[in-house]
Amino acid sequence: MFTETPLVRRKARAELVAKCVFGAMALCMVTPLLLIITHLVWEAAPLLSFEFLTTNPTGGMREGGIWSALLGTIYLVTVSLLIAAPVGVLAAVYLNEYARESWFTRVINLAVVNLAGVPSIVHALFGLGAFVLFAGIGRSILAASLTLAVMTLPVIIASTKESLGAVPLAFREACWNVGATRWQTIRRIVLPNSITGILTGVILQVSRTAGETAPIMFTGAVFFKKVPEGDIFAYSIWDQCMALSMHLFTITTQVTDAPKALPYATAVVLLGAVLSVNLTAIVVRSYLRSRKKW
Amino acid sequence: MINATLMLRWSGAALLALGLLGASCKRKTETTEATVSSATAAPTDKKKESIQNIGSDTMVNLAQAWAEEYGKLAPNVSIEVSGGGSGVGIAALINGTANIANASRKLEPEELEKAKKQTGKEPQEFMVGYDGLAIYVSKSNPIEEISLEDLSEIYREGGKFNKWSDLGIKSIPGAKSDDIIRVSRQNNSGTYHYFREVVICKKADYKSGSLDMNGSKDVVELVAKTPGAIGYSGLGYATGDVKIVKVSKKKGEPAVMPAIASVLDKTYPISRPLFMYTPGEPDPQVKAYLSWIMAEPGQKIVEKSGYVPLNKK
Numbered sequence: 001m002f003t004e005t006p007l008v009r010r011k012a013r014a015e016l017v018a019k020c021v022f023g024a025m026a027l028c029m030v031t032p033l034l035l036i037i038t039h040l041v042w043e044a045a046p047l048l049s050f051e052f053l054t055t056n057p058t059g060g061m062r063e064g065g066i067w068s069a070l071l072g073t074i075y076l077v078t079v080s081l082l083i084a085a086p087v088g089v090l091a092a093v094y095l096n097e098y099a100r101e102s103w104f105t106r107v108i109n110l111a112v113v114n115l116a117g118v119p120s121i122v123h124a125l126f127g128l129g130a131f132v133l134f135a136g137i138g139r140s141i142l143a144a145s146l147t148l149a150v151m152t153l154p155v156i157i158a159s160t161k162e163s164l165g166a167v168p169l170a171f172r173e174a175c176w177n178v179g180a181t182r183w184q185t186i187r188r189i190v191l192p193n194s195i196t197g198i199l200t201g202v203i204l205q206v207s208r209t210a211g212e213t214a215p216i217m218f219t220g221a222v223f224f225k226k227v228p229e230g231d232i233f234a235y236s237i238w239d240q241c242m243a244l245s246m247h248l249f250t251i252t253t254q255v256t257d258a259p260k261a262l263p264y265a266t267a268v269v270l271l272g273a274v275l276s277v278n279l280t281a282i283v284v285r286s287y288l289r290s291r292k293k294w
Numbered sequence: 295m296i297n298a299t300l301m302l303r304w305s306g307a308a309l310l311a312l313g314l315l316g317a318s319c320k321r322k323t324e325t326t327e328a329t330v331s332s333a334t335a336a337p338t339d340k341k342k343e344s345i346q347n348i349g350s351d352t353m354v355n356l357a358q359a360w361a362e363e364y365g366k367l368a369p370n371v372s373i374e375v376s377g378g379g380s381g382v383g384i385a386a387l388i389n390g391t392a393n394i395a396n397a398s399r400k401l402e403p404e405e406l407e408k409a410k411k412q413t414g415k416e417p418q419e420f421m422v423g424y425d426g427l428a429i430y431v432s433k434s435n436p437i438e439e440i441s442l443e444d445l446s447e448i449y450r451e452g453g454k455f456n457k458w459s460d461l462g463i464k465s466i467p468g469a470k471s472d473d474i475i476r477v478s479r480q481n482n483s484g485t486y487h488y489f490r491e492v493v494i495c496k497k498a499d500y501k502s503g504s505l506d507m508n509g510s511k512d513v514v515e516l517v518a519k520t521p522g523a524i525g526y527s528g529l530g531y532a533t534g535d536v537k538i539v540k541v542s543k544k545k546g547e548p549a550v551m552p553a554i555a556s557v558l559d560k561t562y563p564i565s566r567p568l569f570m571y572t573p574g575e576p577d578p579q580v581k582a583y584l585s586w587i588m589a590e591p592g593q594k595i596v597e598k599s600g601y602v603p604l605n606k607k
Contacts, residue, residue, distance in 0.1 A: 060359050060599070138391055139346065224358040224375040225344075226365040239344055240374040253509050254354060254377060256531055 044264035072241030079145035088156030096164040116154035121214040128218040142237040144220030163197025196288040203281035207274040213245040221246040348376040349383020349396030380484030398484030415574025424602035426529040426552035427564040439540035439549035469522035476504035477525030530600030557602040
């Protein structure tokens with residue numbers, strides 16, 4: 001029969017303390033995010049409006065909106081993902097599905113892991129040397145996007161490999177046993193079953209790309225550039241552009257007497273864009289996962 | 295069904311990437327042709343043209359103001375302004391990656407040689423205004439004037455003045471100690487080089503232990519928050535939170551407040567011209583922009599931004 005001995009009581013108390021401490025730590029994770037968001041929105045409130053998004057900075061960047069910076073960030077993110085996503089996913093498919101364990105694949109895997117650990121400022125210098133000067137592209141959206149693509153590639157490869165690896169080997173074996181080729185197996189079985197994870201990995205790179213300042217500073221982001229308002233094709237990939245992260249940096253460090261709400265409002269837009277993209281990733285993932293049968 | 299759409303999606307993306315690469319090769323030849331033809335023919339086409347303007351941090355706000363105003367006049371010319379420091383601008387000039395380099399100092403002979411060698415063209419210099427280098431202290435500091443010699447003693451390697459009492463300042467309200475907190479700039483800044491040339495003398499170096507800031511605005515902001523600090527920065531960056539000290543050429547001579555008049559008649563000792571450099575003869579669009587800057591409307595903006603316009607003769 002179960003009796004409440006001192007030992008049992010002590011155990012129960014330890015259990016309660018552990019639960020409270022761990023719970024508090026978990027809460028600590030949430031508080032900074034909530035504090036950051038409320039603080040930013042509170043400070044930015046006087047400036048936030050639709051016009052803020054669709055007008056260019058004016059009055060020595062002290063007034064007006066952030067149109068050219070917002071559009072620039074959208075261009076940089078889109079072009080860099082258009083480059084990095086296909087290359088990264090295809091490379092991961094090769095590494096996970098085709099390549100046999102050999103010194104060659106080991107070197108590639110090592111390169112991927114190490115490339116992921118390179119600081120962004122080093123990527124910036126690489127981009128400046130390789131794309132801007134050596135390849136002769138010049139400071140432009142294309143050069144900046146290529147730099148960002150190199151930076152995001154290893155992460156896309158790693159996350160794609162992980163999602164491919166999560167597809168049970170039994171699925172592939174079943175497929176091979178009925179006579180399917182490797183490519184047929186990949187196309188019909190592996191990719192459909194791992195697309196959720198692949199997409200999530202790619203979409204999560206959007207937030208990283210949008211927030212980076214260092215890699216684009218030397219390769220294509222400018223202090224100021226005026227573009228026609230409301231025209232989403234205002235930049236060509238050969239132009240340099242403004243970017244939200246860079247704009248935030250310059251208005252806080254270089255522009256005197258800018259209204260206090262201006263950097264906050266810029267930060268809110270950057271954060272809002274990133275959070276909404278992440279939210280899309282979550283929605284896409286849960287939708288596709290709900291159709292999975294295993 | 296997923297696999298079909300998926301295939302389509304990936305092949306589409308791959309095609310786009312290939313297209314981009316292809317376009318990059320094609321476009322490069324186009325631009326070289328365009329620069330050749332624009333040198334001979336008049337710019338009749340309405341094509342959007344961008345001017346890359348990079349350099350001095352002192353001038354970046356001014357360059358931004360020009361670009362903003364000029365954009366209203368010539369909507370088909372788009373000016374891309376970046377900062378980074380005079381050194382960054384001059385490096386871009388040498389590499390041939392800028393149409394206009396801003397510099398708050400003159401090009402050094404070695405840099406001129408390098409640019410000639412790299413680009414094969416003689417860089418052209420355009421004086422676009424002046425800047426008074428103001429000496430900033432905190433508002434609570436009672437100091438009213440300072441001579442160039444004293445400034446040199448404060449900033450120069452081996453200089454004698456390390457404490458405010460050396461200058462005869464008894465106490466500064468709010469300061470933690472008597473030490474002079476020297477605020478300076480990073481070494482690729484034109485302001486840093488100019489200050490060394492005029493105040494410290496070229497042969498000597500800065501005293502170590504100064505706080506080197508990355509931007510003109512940072513210097514003023516730090517001085518405003520630090521009672522025992524002294525710093526130098528462009529007159530255009532003055533705010534209500536700092537005090538500007540009068541400067542005299544020599545001890546005993548009258549000290550002068552930096553202002554448009556005193557910079558223009560050269561009674562204020564630390565003022566400098568601001569330059570824009572082009573690699574070789576500027577093409578027509580750049581030339582039009584530069585002449586607009588040096589004419590009345592551009593010079594009005596110079597004055598409005600807190601710098602000193604060119605002397606009209």
